[in-house]
Amino acid sequence: MDTDLQQAAGLLRTARRVVVFTGAGISAESGVPTFRDDLTGLWSRFNAEHLATPEAFHADPDLVWGWYEWRRSRVRHAEPNPGHLAVTAITRRVPGAVVVTQNVDDLHERAGSPEVTHLHGSLFAPRCVGDGAHPATFPDATQNVAHDESPSGEPADGRRIPPPLCVSCGALVRPGVVWFGEELPGSALTTAAESAAASDLFLTVGTSGMVYPAAEIPRIAVRAGAAVIQVNPQPTQLDLFCTINLLGTAAHVLPAIVAAAWPPSTRG
Numbered sequence: 547m548d549t550d551l552q553q554a555a556g557l558l559r560t561a562r563r564v565v566v567f568t569g570a571g572i573s574a575e576s577g578v579p580t581f582r583d584d585l586t587g588l589w590s591r592f593n594a595e596h597l598a599t600p601e602a603f604h605a606d607p608d609l610v611w612g613w614y615e616w617r618r619s620r621v622r623h624a625e626p627n628p629g630h631l632a633v634t635a636i637t638r639r640v641p642g643a644v645v646v647t648q649n650v651d652d653l654h655e656r657a658g659s660p661e662v663t664h665l666h667g668s669l670f671a672p673r674c675v676g677d678g679a680h681p682a683t684f685p686d687a688t689q690n691v692a693h694d695e696s697p698s699g700e701p702a703d704g705r706r707i708p709p710p711l712c713v714s715c716g717a718l719v720r721p722g723v724v725w726f727g728e729e730l731p732g733s734a735l736t737t738a739a740e741s742a743a744a745s746d747l748f749l750t751v752g753t754s755g756m757v758y759p760a761a762e763i764p765r766i767a768v769r770a771g772a773a774v775i776q777v778n779p780q781p782t783q784l785d786l787f788c789t790i791n792l793l794g795t796a797a798h799v800l801p802a803i804v805a806a807a808w809p810p811s812t813r814g
């Protein structure tokens with residue numbers, strides 16, 4: 547690993563057009579479950595990929611809204627981890643470095659990354675299902691997130707919560723995420739694809755590379771001739787495309803790469 551780490555650091559130090567592409571794994575060490583982790587509590591009865599669909603919301607809005615409010619509470623009670631902070635360090639060291647995430651949490655932003663491209667939307671951008679897709683706000687602070695928060699501040703997971711109604715048109719409010727079967731935001735996908743196509747170094751961190759069209763982004767970088775560094779403790783669908791495959795967690799490996807690329811004595 548050390549040789550690979552030093553090689554990765556050398557690529558990062560000399561790269562000019564860097565893209566950092568992240569998935570749920572970068573938030574795992576912040577206590578935010580990845581997408582395919584066994585859902586904890588009552589959610590273990592459900593399959594995330596079935597819940598994250600328009601059909602599931604249409605069939606049972608209280609169940610799906612409750613799931614997202616539980617996830618939003620998990621994120622609100624989480625902190626960015628050293629992996630998120632290392633990504634921010636890269637954005638500060640490499641002018642024009644681009645951060646693209648599949649995640650719907652706000653931990654990259656809370657770690658200080660200036661511009662984050664969200665391919666799958668955000669837990670913090672609800673909108674209504676009406677024709678106007680009006681942006682919505684969450685209930686006031688007194689009711690913030692799921693009701694009946696336990697003393698630890700965690701919501702009662704598995705809790706069904708009726709979604710609010712749009713103040714503009716009265717339609718149901720839905721999570722501001724991209725569900726399975728829904729189109730990704732065109733501007734985000736274009737930014738991600740164009741950045742990957744122009745990159746000379748592409749870091750893919752904490753993603754299984756299984757969800758499309760997002761999983762196409764690393765492949766665009768490969769076709770463009772970029773060096774690809776993967777950080778993941780497990781094998782993934784992207785193993786074949788990697789220049790360097792660092793088997794380890796984001797919170798440990800990313801800070802190590804940054805420290806090796808820009809040793810403290812050279813820190814500006």
Ligand code: BV8
Nearest residue numbers: 569570571580581582726727728752753754757758795796
């Ligand atoms: C669409 C928001 C069409 C919601 C999510 C080919 C082309 C196009 C589409 C498809 C296709 N084949 C199949 C499809 C359909 C589908 C799809 O890809 N299905 C998969 C399951 C095969 N795609 C879609 O439906 C997309 N829409 O195609 O629409 C269309 C076109 C035009 C007009 C109308 C329609 C929409 C996909 C978006 C779905 N929404 N999220 C929500 O979050 O609730 S995706 C969801 O999965 C999350 O965003 C998650 O981030 C994402 C990807 O998963 P990962 O991030 O990789 O997370 P995962 O849990 O899988 O893996 C975690 C990794 O971390 C693991 O590798 C693990 O080892 C690692 N790890 C763990 N701990 C750590 C770690 N790594 C580092 N450090 C650690 N500590």
